[in-house]
Amino acid sequence: MSNLARIAITGASGRMGRMLIETIGQSDKAEVTGAVERPGHDWIGQDLGLCLGGAETGVTVTDDAATAFAAADVVIDFTAPAATLGFASAAAETGTAHVIGTTGFTDEDLTALSAFGGDIAIVRAGNMSLGVNLLTQITKQVAAALGPDYDIEVVEAHHNRKVDAPSGTALMLGQAAADGRGVDLNEVSDRGRDGITGARKQGDIGFAVIRGGGIVGEHDVIFAGPGERLILRHIADDRGLFARGALTAALWTLGKAPGEYDMLDVLGL
Numbered sequence: 001m002s003n004l005a006r007i008a009i010t011g012a013s014g015r016m017g018r019m020l021i022e023t024i025g026q027s028d029k030a031e032v033t034g035a036v037e038r039p040g041h042d043w044i045g046q047d048l049g050l051c052l053g054g055a056e057t058g059v060t061v062t063d064d065a066a067t068a069f070a071a072a073d074v075v076i077d078f079t080a081p082a083a084t085l086g087f088a089s090a091a092a093e094t095g096t097a098h099v100i101g102t103t104g105f106t107d108e109d110l111t112a113l114s115a116f117g118g119d120i121a122i123v124r125a126g127n128m129s130l131g132v133n134l135l136t137q138i139t140k141q142v143a144a145a146l147g148p149d150y151d152i153e154v155v156e157a158h159h160n161r162k163v164d165a166p167s168g169t170a171l172m173l174g175q176a177a178a179d180g181r182g183v184d185l186n187e188v189s190d191r192g193r194d195g196i197t198g199a200r201k202q203g204d205i206g207f208a209v210i211r212g213g214g215i216v217g218e219h220d221v222i223f224a225g226p227g228e229r230l231i232l233r234h235i236a237d238d239r240g241l242f243a244r245g246a247l248t249a250a251l252w253t254l255g256k257a258p259g260e261y262d263m264l265d266v267l268g269l
């Protein structure tokens with residue numbers, strides 16, 4: 001019997017699904033034992049390896065999440081909010097830990113997800129990279145140090161296939177800035193400017209969004225103050241960055257008590 005952690009991948013054919021399968025394939029600590037796609041997808045019923053243009057793996061792509069999860073130690077899920085809510089319910093039923101990279105949740109979705117943290121270990125982060133999670137800590141520190149005459153703006157850029165905005169990462173950075181200032185992000189965030197907007201309101205945290213080409217993910221936190229600007233920047237060069245973070249999180253969940261965790265817990269930041 002193998003000592004490898006058994007991992008089920010949802011959204012197996014997606015950009016992140018493929019990257020996760022490649023990353024886990026190179027790991028000596030884990031193996032892909034399940035692959036889930038949405039009902040009606042071409043890959044359902046086919047061998048995962050053949051779908052990816054490689055050798056047969058013995059893993060059949062399925063739309064039956066519960067069966068795939070029951071045979072896994074942990075699920076890694078980068079799909080879409082509605083799908084992830086369903087997967088959290090299935091993972092809670094099968095007692096399988098759930099690593100969530102999906103972004104674009106509403107506050108109601110997040111409340112619903114929280115309930116499953118009573119049954120299983122859930123790690124959720126809008127960005128699984130070490131650099132961004134470190135940047136949230138730095139952003140909080142800088143926001144706490146600078147007064148309200150430093151305007152905070154979060155600018156993010158992503159590829160033209162991304163469906164949610166602002167990005168999960170931008171929201172993490174905005175939350176960190178709000179935490180640093182001791183304010184409620186919902187009360188100060190300015191997420192859409194168009195037309196005669198009036199002057200900027202002091203204390204707001206603004207978000208701006210760029211979509212184009214194949215940009216993997218870029219984030220700036222700008223502190224624009226009297227006579228100077230401080231800009232904190234993260235650039236992701238390669239999606240493998242997120243997949244490696246997700247695998248680290250998946251291995252970290254093994255033996256963990258039920259609860260809601262994030263990458264700061266995983267990385268010990």
Ligand SMILES: NC(=O)C1=CN([C@@H]2O[C@H](COP(=O)(O)OP(=O)(O)OC[C@H]3O[C@@H](n4cnc5c(N)ncnc54)[C@H](O)[C@@H]3O)[C@@H](O)[C@H]2O)C=CC1
Pocket residue numbers: 010011012013014015016017036037038039041078079080082083100101102103104125126127128129164168242
């Ligand atoms: N937290 C992080 O570090 C990162 C998060 N993301 C997030 O991950 C998510 C996915 O991103 P991509 O892979 O670029 O998107 P994608 O569109 O390439 O892939 C999504 C996959 O999910 C599948 N899917 C959708 N509904 C499903 C269902 N009900 N059952 C099974 N499969 C289903 C789709 O068929 C598709 O294969 C997005 O929310 C994105 O923002 C992406 C990169 C890094």
Ligand SMILES: O=C(O)C1=N[C@H](C(=O)O)C[C@H](O)C1
Pocket residue numbers: 103126127158162166167168169170216217218236
């Ligand atoms: O959709 C993406 O691609 C990414 N999504 C995440 C986000 O919304 O922040 C993380 C990363 O920036 C790539």
